[in-house]
Amino acid sequence: MTPVPEGQMFSDPGNDAAVMAAWERFLDGSGRPSDALRSLVDGSWQRCQQHNVDPDKRSAPEPVGETMLMSLKSRHGELLEAGAPIMACARDFLAETGTVMALADTSSTILTMEGDNPTLGSAESIHLxxxxxxxERICGTNAIGTALAVGQPVQIHSAEHYCAGIKRWTCSATVIRHPHDGEILGVVDVSGLSETYNRQSLALVVTTASRIENRLTIREMERRYRLLEAALLQWSGGTDGVVLFDRRGYPIKANENAQAAIAAFGAELDLTAPRRIPGLAVDVEQPVLPAWLRPEWLVPVSSRGERLGTLLIMPLPRLGRSSAGEAERALARDPAVGGGVRANLPPGFASIVTADTGLRDAVRKADQLARSRVPVLLLGETGVGKEEFAQGIHQASPFRDGPYVALNCGGLSRELLASELFGYVDGAFTGARRGGLVGKIEAANGGTLFLDEIGEMPLDLQPHLLRVLEQGEIYRLGENVARKVDFRLVAATHRDLRKEVADGRFRMDFYYRVAVTSIRIP
Incomplete structure (x- = not known):
């Protein structure tokens, strides 16, 4: 989206005559655009001419039939639901203003309208x-079509419209975007006859779009938590690679075997920068899947009759194969299995000495996961070597040249753990060290932070660390200035955190942020 140049955001009714003259010259090709013509409008006119739009058109085409309109509304039910209370308010706050509010989909088709009753009647004359x-391809320059064409707030007044039949109107519109990835979902518009022009109409549609997007965000979060809860019951604890996709085809959760399984088939998985698989969207009628993904691996996830997402459950190939074309090579071929206890272990894990096949498998998985930037949760009883795994992941990761900082969350009071994690400034509390203290999170900037026994972290501290992981910034205790941090989190626990979540002793949102990937150490 290109920012609107200064002075180009709003229409100027005082330039209407000059714009009309510029339109006439544009149509007969007899001159350069007037200085009164905004570049936004000039660009739209150019597109209209390329699309052979009839400048003498008196109105938009006839509306679709009632059955088709109902089908469109059903398809865009979520957008209409999010906009319903705002549109209901429009009946009251636009009454007697001479304006109406419209909500349209991404094809510029109006789904619903509210507002001033006499203006609703006038709008019928142009099929608004x-x-x-x-x-724009059908009706020329207008706020709805042009906002969708440029992806930004648009105000189009009177003569700025491309088609003669709608030059009596003034309109303002902006797009509505999905809160997750910014995909355009629709557009909201306020229109009226030319004499109702008001700069504030543009502010109104921007505010309205923001309110609808906020409602979509809340709805999306509610649906996301329902999806995670529903999938938790089906989560595999075996050797399969499991990835959970939301209803739009984005991966949101993976088990400890997922990256290894997907990599073996020549694909990649990075939950820090998730890529959408459109064929996994629940509303796709004829899905097209990537070549590596087999339909029989997919399991729908539903709750209360609503399809929420999809589980991808794929077999974990035998360790030792390096590509999908070597799918049947046995682990027994790996000389590390039949020979010495150190042979062929990744360099970062040289301190681990074992002939146990299960432990060697865990090391190889750790080495594979280390190459990404996602958080890793180490699962295992006390004494199984979680610290050695954390150090190995650090040595094999993109953060290997940065610091490795470790902290055990067990056995510390809430206040001491908070100061150890976040640090504090001089005078933050009685007994604070002169000059303050750099916390472990800040000390790990550019490297790896290992939090052992994360299951012992007090419930009220968890949202503070969650915010650090999501925003990439911390506040020292007693400080109001944020400090940017970039680190790789490795956590460890002997607890069953899913049970802790179910029992209310561990936050679900924090769990899914910490356990993006996990490794069970035998």
Missing amino acids: VPGVAWS
Whole structure:
């Protein structure tokens, strides 16, 4: 999206005559655009001419039939649901203003309208009604179509419209974006006859779009937690690689075997920068899947009759094969299995000496996961060597040249753990060290932070660390200035954190942020 140049955001009714003259010259090709013509409008006129839009058109086309309109509303039910209370308010706050508010989909088709009753009647004369597509290709320059074309707030007044039949109107519109990835979901518009022009109309649609996006965010979070809860019951504890995808095809959770399984088939998985697989979206009628992904690996996840997402359960190939084309090579071929206890272990894990096949498998998985930047949760009883695994992951990771900082969350009071994690400034509390203290999180900047026994972290501290992981910034205790941090988190616990979540002793959102990937150490 290109920012609007200064002075180009709003229409100027005082330039209407000059813009009309510029339109006439544009149509007959007799001159350069007037200085009164905003670049936004000039660009739209150029597109209209390329699409052979009839400048003499008097109105938009006829609306689609009632059955088709109902089908469109059903398809965009979530957008309509999020916009319903805002549109209901429009009936009251736009009454007697001479304006109406419209909510349209990404094809510029109006789904619903509210507002001033007399203006609703006038709008029918140009087919500004539900069921009509107001794209630039069909209706020329107009706020709905142009906002979708440029992906930003747009105000189009009177003569700035490309088609003669709608030059009596003034309109403002902006797009509505999905809170997760910014995908355009629709557009909200406020329109009226030219005499109702008001700069504040643009602010109104921007505020309205923001309110709808906020409602979509809340709804998305609710659905995400329901998905995680529903999938938790089906989560595999075996040797399969398991990845959970949301209803739009984005991966949101993976078990400890997922990256190894996917990598063996020539694909990649990075939950820090998740890539969408459109074929896994629940509303796709004829999904097209990547070549490596087999339909029989997919399991729908539903709750209360609503499809929430998809589980990908794929077999973990025998360790030792390096590509999908070597799918049947046996682990027994690996000389490390039949020979010495150190042979072929990754360099970062040289301190681990074992002939145990299960432990060697865990080391190889750790080495594979180390190359990404995602958090890793180490699972195992006390004394199994979680610290050695954490150091090995650090040595094999992109953060190997940075510091390795470790902290055991067990046995510390809430206040001491908070100061150890976040640090504090001089005078933050009675007994604070002169000059303050750099916390473990800040000390790990550019490297790896290992939090042992993370299951012991007090419940009220968890959202503070969650914010650090999500925002990449911390506040020292007693400080109001954020400090940017970038580190790789490795955590460890002997507890069953899923049970802790179910019992209310560990936050679900924190669990899914910490346990992006996990390794069970035998």
